[in-house]
Amino acid sequence: MSTPPDRRSRKRLATRQGISNAATQLFFERGFDRVTVDEIAEAADVGRMTVFNHFPRKEDMFFDRDEEGREVLRDALRQRDPGVSPVETLRRLAHRLIAERSPYVEFSARSQSFIRTIEGSEVLKARARAIRDELAEVVSVALTDGAGRPPGDPDARLAAGLLLATWSVAFLQAHRIFRQKRSSAEAKTAFLALIDKGSLGIEAAMAGTPYT
Amino acid sequence: MSTPPDRRSRKRLATRQGISNAATQLFFERGFDRVTVDEIAEAADVGRMTVFNHFPRKEDMFFDRDEEGREVLRDALRQRDPGVSPVETLRRLAHRLIAERSPYVEFSARSQSFIRTIEGSEVLKARARAIRDELAEVVSVALTDGAGRPPGDPDARLAAGLLLATWSVAFLQAHRIFRQKRSSAEAKTAFLALIDKGSLGIEAAMAGTPYT
């Protein structure tokens, strides 16, 4: 979050931010598929190759903070209370994110345009699914790490898959509720209810494994 | 499965099959991304536009039977014993598919090249994820239909998401086991063990809903 020391890095970051900002605005205005990379380069006042230099794929300009999400999950599991199961730890993380009004679980008019932009593009939906799988991999590795087990343990993979499925359904459903009822409170309630329900099931599935 | 009556349809189907066969062989030989549509057209001895006429996207030539999978799930849930829960119905379907040596749950050298081709291409992995979501949607709709509930019910979506996550992890894990141990029997055992474990958790999560 802090500004890098040398000018070179600062300028590089500024260029990147400029591209990201220009791209995001255009995507929100006209939809991801109706914006060309040439237009983004034009709007950001940089060369076309510079765009691809910072963002290998067009969709990376939209999802430019996916590493943050991975970190949140890793941190939560790394610093977990040994007396609390990983699944319960992530359930509590969901409640904490809501309580702290984290932007990750914000259900508002602004977050709606984000979701609607994704839903309007097959490319963005594909990337969102890929990120979901990447997050499941992070959780799976964190689970085996925490339990002193080799990575790739089938039970860890199952737990991680079920967890991300739960979060994914809860997240999307909360956004649907907000869209229908225009109520952030109801969306959050629905989100947590689904997280709790899913977590309960996962704990049951994992009974007897080192991840309980 | 039966041959259509008129010559026109037969020829159309033959053309389609020819393209699909040529494409599949090339994909297996060199990997999906290393085969161009022009080469496929050449190999199938048709024009390039004919290829896109039958398969809107390149990846549709690889996954050309995804509708079958949807049908299997729909049928299983439609014809289920009312005394048996949907989750249990699908758990039994998994066991039946294995018992009947269904090609959907075949773990062999042949199925390995299929999986390896997918894993070697981001495009194919993306399509596989999309199909997973489509299957979840099918299950979700079947669940609400069967329970006389409006589609889009959050609990149904959660159950469907958890189910597909379970099947997906079980499927991939079974293929990993086969790759490591070269044993179809061990792969199948691992597959069913994960299906059973996941199903157990889903039943627990859904306790109290109409889907139990």
Next chain:
DNA sequence: GCTACAAATATACTAAGTACATAAATAGAT
């Protein structure tokens, strides 16, 4: 054989992404 229609094909185009070469800016040393 004539007409209607559907399938196959040709041509021309758009846009993402890659390969490769070059120019400009900056850091670090003298």
Next chain:
DNA sequence: ATCTATTTATGTACTTAGTATATTTGTAGC
């Protein structure tokens, strides 16, 4: 302050998937 090495930005040319549109060819029904 200037030279040098390195990083960043950029230009040019290319590949490939996918689309739009028109045209040809083959088949069905009369």
